[in-house]
Amino acid sequence: MDEEYDAIVLGTGLKECILSGMLSVSGKKVLHVDRNKYYGGESASICPLEELFTKFGAPAPDESYGRGRDWNVDxxxxxxxxxxxxxxxxxxxxxxxxxxxxxxxxxxxxxxxKISKVPVDQKEALASDLMGMFEKRRFRNFLVYVQDFQQDDPKTWKDFDPNTSDMQALYDKYGLDKNTQDFTGHALALFRDDEYLKRPALDTIKRIKLYSDSLARYGKSPYLYPMYGLGELPQGK
Known part of the structure; x- marks a missing residue:
């Protein structure tokens, strides 16, 4: 092992692995170390299961959990x-x-x-019990506005300034009821609370557009997941 390095990177989280890779590509000599037995840092995927229990100071898992190697916990x-x-x-x-x-x-x-599926196409939307028929029409008009919205083209703003007007005002503009607002803000824009309603609408519009664009990319879902957990990402870097 060499005694001199241009950089020492501690930890194998995604950010650390990206940094280490960029330094190496630029010709730097990098020592990359981690005190843990696994890749990923705080976003690691722990396998086997026994290692997860040890990490949190819990007794070893019993036989009802099956083989420890069959588990991969993010x-x-x-x-x-x-x-x-x-x-x-x-x-x-x-x-x-x-x-x-x-x-x-x-x-x-x-x-x-009740647990309801988030609709991903027009057929599912028409059959969904998340909102009534007339509300679906209003919601569709709202989604058309969001999809056509371009931040650098004020003509697409339709007399609504997303930089100064809050998200509640945009919901009111399209007459969306409270249930639809909750569905949009939490299931599509993925906000954890309602504070976003008081903030400029631009961020929420971007989030909904991202959801819509992601859904269009692969069809039935906007979400992807590494087959063996998020801990795979740093290893891939």
Whole structure:
């Protein structure tokens, strides 16, 4: 092992692996180390299961869990948007040649004590019980507006300034009821609370467009997931 390096990178999280790779490509001598037995840092996929239990100081799993090697548990479960920046980066850097991804089959919401599938096409939308027929028409008009929206073309804003007007005002403009607002903000834009309603609408519009563009990319779902967990991403780098 060499005694001198241009850079020492601690940890094998995704950011650290990207940094290490960029330094190496630029001709730098890099020492890349990790105190853990696994790749991925805080976003690792832990296998076998016994290692996960040890990490959290829990007793060893009993036989009801089956073989430990059959488990691959993400410390931070996270789906990838099919048209998101991370997927574009992975494609650009060629990492997708070494990793296998799977499209998530469906997305569901819990409402009124019932689990409902998020519709992905017009047929499913018409059959969905998430909103009434007239509300579906209003929601469709809203989605057409979002899909046609271009940040650098004010003509597509339709007399609504997304930089100064909040998201609640945009919902009101299209007459969307509270249930549809909740569905849009949490199932499509993926906000965890309602604070986004008070903020400029631009960010929410971008999020919904990303969902729509990701859905159009592979068909039945906007989400992708590495076959063997997110811990595969740093190893692919």
């Amino acid at each position: 410390l931070i479960p996270k789906f990838l948007m099919a048209n998101g920046q991370l997927v574009k980066l992975l494609i650009h850097t060629g990492v997708t040649r070494y990793l296998e991804f799977k499209s998530v089959e469906g997305s569901y919401v819990y409402k009124g004590g």
